[in-house]
Amino acid sequence: MKLSSKRIFQNRKLVQNLLLVLVILGLTVLFTAFNRRYLSVNNFFNIMTQMSINLIVATGVTFVVIARGIDLSIGSVMAMSGCIAAVMMAKGVSIFPSICAGVLSGILAGILIGVLVAKGKVPPFVTTLGMMSIARGIALIITRGRVIIGLPDRFNAIGLGFIKKVFPIPVLISLVIFGICWVVLNRTKFGFSVFAAGGNPEVTRLSGINTDRVLIKVYTISAMLAAVAGIVLTARVSSGQPNLATGYELQAVAAVVIGGASLLGGEGSLSGTFLGASLMAMLSTGLNMLNVHYFYQQVIIGCIIIGAVLLDSIRSKARLT
């Protein structure tokens, strides 16, 4: 099937993704011009590793945003899950059950958020803001506010190890999760319902779809993936840190919105989120190599987030008129 140029421009998702690819290529050229080392296999894997954590959480947030929600509890849920696993391992519990407990805590947090949003009609902004505080509190309580060290090497390998000495394990984990989620969002009844419920919840409900259940599932996915990311990040820093991942929710939402998802719901794609997360990771790696201080990077990232949402609101206005 051949796409005429007119049809390509009618397909918004394709245009957006093409634009993002162009921006990414442009940045690559720019950073390489300043520093030859930027364009190397080594740095490629470095960027991939950098983005792997954000890709995992942004993948979950993509479901939430498409379903017309938002999840601000990401960073805290990451810390809660990582700390639960770390505390258990420090107490001598073996690796696998510890990880399971961490991930389970995320799943429970997600179900709670979902039920409150769907059944209790509490706005997602408020619900997840509350969960942000609760999960962070739990992380602080169980660690007594201290950093837990001395985690087993085999656990730390989840964040630091390589397969065949070149392929970083976190990258592998993020790509596998991304692949599974792509299939779920694009090829299942549930994924179909996520787009429908985000596009118009009332139409979806009146069409015979249980929208409450859809909402509970998307928040559960989001929090579960945050918990997984929390485990990977904990392994990467080889310690249980109650202050882990503060502000990660912003990074995740930024990747999703840059990827073309609409905060009004019903629109978005995982391919876009992938490109959005890539762009963020490239930017921070590139700015590091240019010796731009971390403080300034924060400002730049904030501007990009606002810019992306501004673009979204301009687009939706155009859509409405």
Place this chain on the structure above:
Amino acid sequence: MADGFADSFLEMSGISKRFGGVHALNNVSFSLRKGEVQAMIGENGAGKSTLIKVLSGAVKPDEGEVFLEGRQLKLGDPKESMKAGIRTVYQEMSLIPQLDVARNIFLGNEPVLKGAFIDRKSLYEKADSLLAELGIEIDPKCPVGKLSIAERQLIEVAKALSMDAKIIIFDEPTATLSRRETEVLFDLIFSLKNRGISSIFISHRLGEILPIADRVTVLKDGRVVATKDKNELDIPEMIRLMVGRTVKSQFPLHKKTGEIVLSVKGMSRKGLFQDISFDLQQGEVLGIAGLVGSYRTEVLKSIFGAELPDKGEFQLFGKPFSPKSPMDSLRRGIGFVPENRKEEGIILHLPVRNNIVISSLNQVSNMGFLRLKKIAELASRMIKALRISTPGMNGKGEQLSGGNQQKVVMAKWMAANTSILLLDEPTRGIDVGSKAELLRLVHEYAEQGNSVILVSSDLQELFSLSDRILLLQNGRVIGIYNREETSQEQVLKILMEGEKH
């Protein structure tokens, strides 16, 4: 001389407005004298609302001009109409329930003290005297949220008067009022008349129009049929003018097997409808006629399970059930085409394909995984069968005309193999061509042995399609007639003269 001035108080001439393919107003002229109460009547879709929206500035007409006291009014600008002294009292209230009566009356127009602070003392004094002048016995300090609908309407009028109104438009103000409340409102309208303020009064209750109106304007299909003095009119004459000489284009009655597919007994919801009972036969189209405030939509939604009835006994194919949720109804083979297509029927920015298969996901999936080929097949089959005109199945809902959007909503339920369809105003806002096609679709659906409940304000449509007609008034069934036994004129007469319960 004085008469000449009075005659030219408000002149609307040559007003035309098209919405897509629909001629909502076609070269309409309308005049109003100073201090006159003029009633405007006509079936739904006759163009009454559009005409008053032109006057209030909410709608800009394609052609025509309006003169108020000899001065031309800039059209399509609500602020301009407000400045000229034109106020509308809508059914949907524009009051803020949390604020008290006085604050609502003077909202945005409060007496101020030294520039920034509201002068509370003078606010309540002014509200008191205004209410007293109008004979409204309501405490200005009472929050509006605690008032009845009728009382709120009185407050709306007071609000309009606080800002120097010259013309007050009442858009079906009595639809949800009791007889006594209506009388209070009418007293108020008489007192407006004595102050030289003109009123335009839209109502479906023909019985109450003649005592209050000086003249009556009848609209039909976007044209003025007549403007007559009240002495020249009686109720049968008004109905004759509204219905006109209708061309009888009817579908044949449907073949019914006599089997009862759906039986509803004593369905009630507190404050809305009471004791709704009827049987629906296989292959039958049951029409529901009722005015605004008869809770037609709520009745349909309750059967569908989108809202839950308080009580009632239900049987589907002889087996008892109770409406739980749309999901449950879909499983039982019941579909619902809502009145608000864009808010409740179709997801505007999703592709037509998704909108068609949304209720048939089980059919097109395997263990939860979608089968894209089956989705495409089902969607294209429905697009062909219903002759939906779309830029392909990937075309978005919002790219379609109203008629085709409605066909998509119908396609959704037909794809899901429903055997009972509940239709709420399925042809509202749809051009004539699509309307005929939609009605044919419904007819064919019934011919195939399915059953339909059709709610419509368009009596002609109701009569062309329905085998039986159920009359609904104030949430009660006041009669079920076979189509041959009754006529549009008779139904209108019963509904419009009806007593309040």
